[in-house]
Amino acid sequence: MNQMTHSGFSLQPQGPAFPPMPGGMPPPQQHQQQPPAFPSMPGGFPPQQQQPPSIPNGMPPPQQHQQQPPAFPSMPGGFPPQQQQPPSIPNGMPPPQQQQQPPAFPSMPGGFPPQQHQQQPPAFSSMPGGFPPQQQQLPAFPSMPGGMPPPQQQQPPAFPSMPGGMPPPQQQQPPAFPGGMPPPQQQQPPAFPGGMPPPQQQQPPAFPSMPGGMPPPQQQQPPAFPGGMPPPQQQQPPAFPSMPGGMPPSQQQQPPAFPGGFPQQQPGAFSSMPGGFPTGPPQPQRQRLDPDMMPSLVQVADDDQNTRSGLFPTGFPHAESPPLVSTEIIAQDQGNANPKFMRSTLYAVPQTNDMTKATQLPLSLAICPFAKLHQSEYPPPVIDLGDIGPVRCQRCKAYMCPFMEFVDGGRKFRCPFCHANTPVEDGYFAHLDHTGRRTDIQHRPELFLGSYEFVATKQYCKNGISPKQPAFIFMLDVSYNAVRSGMVELFCRNIMDMLRELPRENFREGPSSMRIGLATYDQTVHFYNLSQPNRAEMLVVSDIADVFVPFVDGFLVEFEQAESALSVCLREIVNNFAQTRITETALGPTIQAGLDALRSADRAGKLFIFHTSLPVLEGAPGQLKSREDRKLLGTDKEKTILSPATDFYAKLGEECVKWGCAVDLFLFPNAFVDVASIAPAVSTTGGIVYKYQYFDAERDGERFLADLRHDITREVAFDVMMRLRTSTGIRPTGFHGAFFMQNTTDIEVAALDADKAVQIEIKYDDKLDERESAYFQMAVLFTSCGGQRRLRVHNLSLPISTDYAQLYRLIDEDCLATHLFKQAEQTLREKTPKEMRDELTVRCAQMLAAYREKCSESAPLGQLILPECAKLLPLHVNCIERHDALNGGAEITVDDRAWMMSLVPSLSVLATAHLLYPRIYPLTALGSPQQQQPTDEAPTNGGGGSTGVPSGNGTTFHSLGSSSWEEEDALVSDTTIDGEQQQRVVEVPAQVRASFDYFQPQEAYLIENGLVAFVYVGREVPQEWLHNVFGISSVTHLDTEKHELPKRPNAHSTALRKLWLWANMGRERRLKLFIVKDGDALEAWMKKFLVEDRYAQTANSYVDFLCAVHREIRSILS
Secondary structure, three states: OOOOOEEEEOOOOOOOOOOOOHHHOOOOOOOOOOOOOOOOOOOOOOOOOOOOOOOHHHOOOOOOOOOOOOOOOOOHHHOOOOOOOOOOOHHHOOOOOOOOOOOOOOOOHHHOOOOOOOOOOOOOOOOOOOOOOOOOOOOOOOOOHHHOOOOOOOOOOOOOOEOOOEOOOOOOOOOOOHHHOOOOOOOOOOOOHHHOOOHHHOOOOOOOOOHHHOOOOOOOOOOOOOOOOOOHHHOOOOOOOOOHHHOOOOOOOOOOOOOOOOOOOOOOOOOOOOOOOOOOOOOOOOOOOOHHHOOOHHHHHHHHHHHHOEEEEOOOOOOOOOOOOOOOEEEEOOOOOOOOOEEEOEOOEEOOHHHHHHHOOOOEEEEOOOOOOOOOOOOOOEEOOHHHOOOEOOOOOOEOOOOOEEEHHHOEEEOOOOOOEEEOOHHHOOOEOOOOOEOOHHHOHHHOOOEEEEEOOHHHOHHHOOOOOOEEEEEEEOOHHHHHOOHHHHHHHHHHHHHOOOOOHHHOOOOOOOEEEEEEEOOOEEEEEOOOOOOOEEEEEOOHHHOOOOOOOOOOEEHHHHHHHHHHHHHHHHHHOOOOOOOOOOHHHHHHHHHHHHHHHOOOEEEEEEEOOOOOOOOOOOOOOOOOOHHHOOOOOOHHHHOOOOOHHHHHHHHHHHOOEEEEEEEOOOOOOOHHHHOHHHHOOOOOEEEOOOOOHHHHHHHHHHHHHHHHHOOEEEEEEEEEEEOOOEEEEEEEOOOEOOOOOOEEEEEEEOOOOEEEEEEEOOOOOOOOEEEEEEEEEEEOOOOOEEEEEEEEEEEEEOOHHHHHHOEOHHHHHHHHHHHHHHHHOOOOHHHHHHHHHHHHHHHHHHHHHHHOOOOOOOOEEEEHHHOOHHHHHHHHHHOOOOOOOOOOOHHHHHHHHHHHHHOOHHHHHHHHOOEEEEOOOOOOOOOOOOOOOOOEEOOOEEOOEEOOOOOEEEEOOOOOOHHHHHHHHOOEEOOEEOOOEEEEOOOOOOOHHHOOOOOEEEEEOOOEEEEEEOOOOOHHHHHHHHOOOOHHHOOOOOOOOOOOOOHHHHHHHHHHHHHHOOOOOOOEEEEEEOOOOHHHHHHOOOOOOOOEOOEOOHHHHHHHHHHHHHHHHO
């Protein structure tokens, strides 16, 4: 019997004892007629003993008279509550007893209430995640701690002007207090941004308003003040959490235990009773769920890094379950592929399909065939067998691998996938030793490594002809918008340096053998002849309905040959189009022209297209019309605007794949460009969409150039075909990624780079034999950047198990989260957002309920049991459900939503982890003398980090490694501080959980989620740090319009910029940086990415979602 490790959260089955009452008050009697007593009021006032405790959502206990107002929470300053005045409702709404009043709205993030004119769409610049509406009036002050209204003399802060040149909203006076109630004159507390209490008080958050924004029933008590709960020092037990229907739980019924956080002997808060309206007197109040006791991704990642980082043997004959994707490892290939290349959701395969149905655990592989490796890891070796070619099974066509068994003295080999015997050709024969192994095994990498490459013969080439060197074609929009933004001049000034770093065969020294081409376009397409030295020749094709390439020779040439002509062309482009007034562009014909150029030259390659506007040119193929309707996002009709308006671009993408032409699209829009319709031409070919809304060369130029340089220089394969082979009884069925499939087995991609991955789900055809293993082999046929046809092979072997405990013990949670994320994105294209979220929540509960049923039946029903290797599953699922790619309404633009959805299918496991849970680093201690750097430099991790050296205080030190970024070179090469040469070492502080409860006002934080990043500056940050980093003396002087960190010659500034560079290393796109200060308009948007906090009705907090999953588990088990 396997020993299982799990995480459990439970409560005592008995009713909890009352906590000691402040001021020596005796505990309340547990009679049904008498509610629990209140603790003594601050300032020595006795509690109001006839008043019941306030219930969330405004519901009173069933025994009380309806006309009795609820007791006020303790007021700051020691004053008793005003008994004659009813409490105000959150968001400043009047009490609901008045029939003419409209219903209250739920509180908006940051404490701002929504505007009443909901039909007006927001006008903020389209950013991932969306900004709060800009055209509406400034909201009223949020409710103050202790239930006090805000002081009248304080003006709400003005919104700064937003990125993209949008004007800030007009400031208006806050509305009057509801019902004409004057503010208290003596005990007003100071206002805090967003209605948040000071962090020092550790005040628990207010209860949420009623679902849907409706007020409580009119015969019931109005809800208590938000934020009116006393600080923990007063030891007042919190009110009941909201029950379905607003009713408190029944005393006769044993309450279910809350999942999470409390030790066995400690009482917690009630969970919502599923679907019920229990009656009876209220139970004694219990404590709120403690997030500190719930599974923390930050803590789990730190523990995994401390225990499993460093050398990782991949295992043989079965693959070892890898560490978390955030853990920095150096993989040692022992016959199973490096987990950077191939990971499985399960590292023990269920024997039958019934087991997968019972557990709802998917068997799925995440495969990134050309993933970037650590500099200490060996790339797959290239094997050239000459005319023999790759050795294969004659039945299933699987390639030679370490799991092939040689028999009959080495004259045959037995295939583990189909069990057939295949004769060995004479040129590949070798004798066997006494153990049955070939005597030449050490000279045959395919016999002992999990990943390797074969040089393909002509039978693997199209038409039996060896391919030519691939080409990059740059196609530049030269319309008015492109020139005015500075994009054209920026591109022409910097592209020459990037082309000197074109990919080379096996990273060899010397010039690249790839070809390059250049074209520009507006209403027509312009081609440039680069074959004549020091001469620029442009040919214009005006027939956009039937576009063609006017010449072949001279259009695609080697960079070394074209360098002088290209330099002249770039200068002429800037001069010739500087005064253009043409605004319309022909995007569809431009892609067709690039495809025709590659097809005519019989080369595979990639188009780099730089585009600015909606393609509305009359008569042009692929013409589109504006159809943006943000109000549909988040509704059942959102599919109408997130689906392509035409199939032109999808069919064009399929045609590109046929000829090995990939498309990467760089968008610079100032308005709607219909990404949902254009993106299929990119994603079908294996390309990517980069998006720079309201592009400004001075502000966004560095980010654009970093993305372009990475796209040009990274490892890439062309004209790719992939197939996954599996052992008998299982087969691949579900495919997620950026590719095209003409049949059910072969994946076709025009270009596949180091950042792209595919997710393949495995289904059962038959029961598996427990005595054998499950085998997986991914074969990738491609053309290298040098024009050589090759086969890259990745292998994986997993044990077959009938033990449920072993299945849960060998879960790869990162790979599982990636599978669920991509599956949810596919579901959203077919179903409504609510149906997608409900299905995902239920499946999460089913996985955990099956573990409870199969592996821990003896645990009490009220205890939530989480498997050790999947204890973060509820957190990951909640992050998936609330991610901007799958969630959100009119606060995000249609293009942003479609853009992020286009990114999801091709994400690697590492990129998915970055998107789902942000990394948050405290900054004020960076560069301080207390941090001692190690003397030895840590090795670089190609995945964006390094094998860190711990310092003992949570801080680790990593190497920046070798990067081509000019800023890094200037930063680490010749920067000196106090006369000491800086090492190429970056100081990385211990991470902070993604909840505002863990933020301190005297601290600054770097927050990044894979798309955007924030430097958040608290209101009490030390003045010295502000001066060293930003050159200011007060937080109020912070310029939030900047999108870069100042370069100042001191230790704090250098350490922060190094951390910023390290955070961007290994990413497919560079992060866009925002500077945010406490109380700033962007703070509410920033808080959306604090995924452990509640943000909106469809973005639950971690606590709330865990409770919802627990209720669903109890429902399944009962």
